[in-house]
Amino acid sequence: MRKIFYCLTIAATVVLLRFNASASAPAGYYKSLNGLSGQALKDAVHNLIAPHTVVTYNSLWYYFPSTDHMPDNDSRVWDMYSDNAYYYNGSGSAVKGMNREHSFPKSWWGGAVVDAYTDLNHLYPSDGPANLAKSNHPLGEVSSATFDNGVSKVGTPVSGEGGGSGTVFEPDDRYKGDFARTYFYMATCYQDYTWKYTYMVNNSTWKTLNDWSIAMLMKWSRNDPVSDKETSRNDAVYKIQNNRNPFIDLPQLAEYIWGNKAGQVFNANDTTGGGGGTTSKPELITPTQGTSLDFGEVALGKSIDYTVYIKGKNLTNDLSVQLYRYNYEMFSTNVTKIPRDAANSSEGYPLTVTYAPTALGSHKAKLLLSDGGLTGSIGVELAATCLPVPSLSAVKALPATDITDSSYVANWEASPDTIDSYLLTRTVYDGNGNLTSSETYTMTPDQTSYPFNDRKAGEKHTYYVQTLRLGYTSAASNVITLDVNGVTGVNADKPLALLHIDGGVVVKCSEPLGQARIYNTAGQLVRTIANLCNDDAIILPEGVYIMTTATSRQASKIVIR
CATH class of the missing domain: 2.60.40.10 (Immunoglobulins)
Known part of the structure; x- marks a missing residue:
């Protein structure tokens, strides 16, 4: 079956050109919080801030010049992870040497591309080496550092911190309050998420944050009060997403939910920040x-x-x-x-x-x-x-390096094309050859490697790389396989690409790929195709699927929305 289509709808890549005036919380913005306490108060904050404009991951470098610039130099990045001097290039493209950092790790909710994935209230431009060292470790205070650039520390936590993790990330004292209020926001805006990693958060209490993380974050917030940087950034994000971080506007709000005023009735008019009053004017x-x-x-x-x-x-x-x-x-x-x-x-x-x-x-x-x-x-x-529609060539995946019993580094050659990002897809099989997970990671255009630290004995790991530009994806690279026999896969598989249409995908390949099997996320086989060919259309119900073919060692992820 052949399908021809001309238009795909993707999420918005929206750029803020200029902010003209302060966008502090208008009168009445927080009036829905008045007279509440405890869980009802936190729920009301969630209901206020959860509905917001969701931007795309590729648009973040357009926004950062407005949200994260030094006060004395609009072109210099305000980096909370290092004191290195980085500068915006004015084109909306990535800053070399920097990453788009999820300060609240995306792996904690499973890494899915949901509203939290691109929420500017917790995404910051970050020094690349510091971001790499931070990984998905929880916040904490470091007793013995393995990484220290003078601003960011990574290492062993002090006693009572880490939530079971042997490694924590500690920001500089001048930014500890910023991170604390970011985490207050995330634990409230996304309190309905199910957490995969529970170092700092849990799935069983309305407070969302664990006791040890509450104690540490409240201390950080008290010792590092709201700064002009935070209020300016809050105004800028409000202009983009149409929501605010209330823990910046109302510094005492956290005390009423997690701190020394927990259980007391909250009134926005009684706290610094305002926004709780009313007016009758339309x-x-x-x-x-x-x-x-x-x-x-x-x-x-x-x-x-x-x-x-x-x-x-x-x-x-x-x-x-x-x-x-x-x-x-x-x-x-x-x-x-x-x-x-x-x-x-x-x-x-x-x-x-x-x-x-x-x-x-x-x-x-x-x-x-x-x-x-x-x-x-x-x-x-x-x-x-x-x-014009971009022309993208396939890149070459390179063998894994720095291999240990529990970790390795995936590598690939740099693309000669102008691209927005790399897409690194890693698939894991257990000792019996059963697929256990498949996840795609988005990399900046200047990255050519990525570390994995979750390898287990007996597992087989495979990875391949694609490039992304203007919503178009290149053909997949060759597949690298890492198992008990070592590293294989430098030779290319038969090329396969999937183009999304309403309710399905269209296959693009240079020759027939043999039998294809499609599984749901529970590992159940939902469809078998005898011989997958170019221009075949695969229509599926809404959901996430994994497809394998007889002539390719890679598993393809299919997302139907």
């Missing part, structure tokens, strides 16, 4: 006047959806939505009217703005929000660039 909380959104670079034939949360207060009638000026025909919205009640709700109204270019070049338009009883209107500048 107004928009998000977006604010002067916001500029850039969808970044998009390949011809693709479209991007960006969700803007429209949150109002005291609106007296429906809001009008209009696109106009310049290349407005390249953009569209899902509605032209937003119901008053939806906009006034605590969740806000998720307005979808789509960029679907039909021609190459730079495009811009203006999104106008009016009526609702507002005085005047709110304008949001839109911009995007449409580029």
Whole structure:
């Protein structure tokens, strides 16, 4: 069966061009917290901050220049992991030598690409070596360091810390409060997640944080109060995601949930930071006047959806939505009217703005929000660039190095192409040859290696590499196999690529691949294909699957949304 398709919709790559004014919490932003205590208070904070605009991983380097720059030099990265001087290049591409760091490790929730994966409230630009040393270790205070660059330490924890981990990451004293308030946010915004690693968090109490981590984080937060850096960054993130870190705006809030005021009734008007008052004047909380959104670079034939949360207060009638000026025909919205009640709700109204270019070049338009009883209107500048479909060549995976009984380093050759990232897929089989896990890791364009520290006796590990550019993925590299017999797989398998369509994927290969088997995440065989060929379409229910073929040693991951 042959399928031809022309347009794929991917999550938004949105760029903030310029922040014009402070976006501190407006009056009434925190009023839903007033009069609550204990679990009800934490639940109310969760309900306030969980609905937010979710950006894409590839867009983060567009945002960091606005969220993480030095106060005396807008082009210099504010790096909380080292004192090395790094500078933004002005193009929205990665800074050489730096990583996009999940300060709250993504492996703790299993690494899935969920809302937390790209939440700017815990993602920071990080010195590469420091990020590598930090790995997915919990926060803690180091008694004996194995890594120390003068800002970041990694090593053995002091007694009573680590939550069972023999290694912890300790930030510099000037940033300990920043990390503490980041973890307060994550433990609240994503309190409904199931945690795979429970060094600092748990799945059994409403507080989410473990007792030892509460004690340490509260100490860090008290000793390192909210700084101008944090408040400025909170304002910048608010302009992008339409949510705030309340533990920065309301420094005492953590005390009411985990600290010395736990169990007492909270009132935002009684704490530093405000945002708890009320006003009867109709107004928009998000977006604010002067916001500029850039969808970044998009390949011809693709479209991007960006969700803007429209949150109002005291609106007296429906809001009008209009696109106009310049290349407005390249953009569209899902509605032209937003119901008053939806906009006034605590969740806000998720307005979808789509960029679907039909021609190459730079495009811009203006999104106008009016009526609702507002005085005047709110304008949001839109911009995007449409580029030709990229041509990507397959890279070569190299043998693993630094092999021990429990660890190794995966390697690959640098791509000659302009790329957004590498995709490293690692598959693990148990001693009986049964597939136990398959996960894809996103790497920066300057990375050509990645360490794994979870190898177990008797397991077979395989990995292969692809490149990603503008939503297009290259053919897979050869597969490297690491088992009891050593390292094999420098020769290439038959190339295989999967292109996503609605409800499935289309196979791209140079020759028939033989029998294919598709498994669900429980390891159950859900489909067998006698001979997988080029342009075959595989339609599956929503979910995550693993596909193996007779002529390839690699397992392909299929995600249907």
